[in-house]
Amino acid sequence: MKLKRARLYESIRTAHLERAHQLKPAAIIYRQRRYDFDADLARGLELIEASPLRAALILARSDVTALEVNEPLMLSSLPSTAVALLALAARRLLGGRRVLVVSYAIGNSDPYPQRLRHSWKSSLRKVVERRLAAIVWKRVDRLAFGTAAARDTYHGLLPQSGGRTEVLIPAVPAACSCEPGQFSDPHRVIYLGDLSQRKGFPLLLEAWPSVRNANPAARLTIVGKGALVDQALASAAADSSIDVVIDPPRSEIHRHLRHAQVLVLPSQSTPIWREQVGLPIVEGLAHGCSVVTTTETGLASWLAEHGHSVVAAGCSAGALGEAIKDQLLRAAGRSDVIATLPQLDGRLAADSWLFETDSRDYQT
Structure with missing residues (x-):
């Protein structure tokens, strides 16, 4: 060594x-x-x-x-x-x-x-x-x-x-240093990471129709991989507002984050696991996304204090949908989110x- x-x-x-x-x-x-x-x-x-x-x-x-x-x-x-x-x-x-x-x-x-x-x-x-x-x-x-x-x-x-x-x-996080390259879509929601039950992915899919009904322009980008890939692809095939990107390179992940307005990670605890921070949350913040998550992340209090939406663990799909709709309506601009982040x-x-x-x- x-x-x-x-x-x-x-x-x-x-x-x-x-x-x-x-x-x-x-x-x-x-x-x-x-x-x-x-x-x-x-x-x-x-x-x-x-x-x-x-x-x-x-x-x-x-x-x-x-x-x-x-x-x-x-x-x-x-x-x-x-x-x-x-x-x-x-x-x-x-x-x-x-x-x-x-x-x-x-x-x-x-x-x-x-x-x-x-x-x-x-x-x-x-x-x-x-x-x-x-x-x-x-x-x-x-x-x-x-x-x-x-x-x-x-x-x-x-x-x-x-x-x-x-x-x-x-x-x-501090703001990501990657080049903006494009303007964010004010109606774009992104789910990033493991496509699994514990990350709340099925709950998001259940909540999405109510978001789309309230905001016909809303679109959902699903980026990641995991056990529920087939469920993600089936949802995209049935709903034109959903896009799925399976296991892309890092540069493409950054591009999708720059394009999104709201990042959703509705983590659900299990008997042997609880969301400690949530890397997708950190990456979303670094790109100026507003966040919708649950009380399970250790950053829940910080997020609530800075204008993001934190819902109860085990909440209904309806409650999650309301939080997403609320953020799409009132979410801070990308520069406003980044202004809340530390320099380091x-x-x-x-x-x-x-x-x-x-x-x-x-x-x-």
């Missing part, structure tokens, strides 16, 4: 790669690639695919001085994180330097009660996960929360520690804060 700063991730996807080119330079050690991994964006980055044990060995043998780990309540990554931290602790006992450990947290739900089975195995696993989460939480030196909901969740589930520095930096992307600001402490402070 060439760099002295590293990020230990459970999985990596296109959004991570895009952001890595903007974040402070760091090697990225990851266990697996997500479905949307773009190899072209990997160019110029130091990426290391490794099992948990190999990742720990790489870190122990490296000269790393600062390490970002997955957030402590991300249960799937806890074993890998714990093994890596153990390896770094052993390195220090052998005369190595203390590593600055940082983390970025957006988890906004309690992961423990979501396990419905109560066998002795599940009970034991729950005990182990709680213990590992507490260990990782205690070892983190600096932690940035991306939403107020995440901060409240962590403070409610994990013991307070006086040795860690924390900050809340909302995960709100919230995730980039958090990264700068996480690593601003000179790692030499942790040398021994």
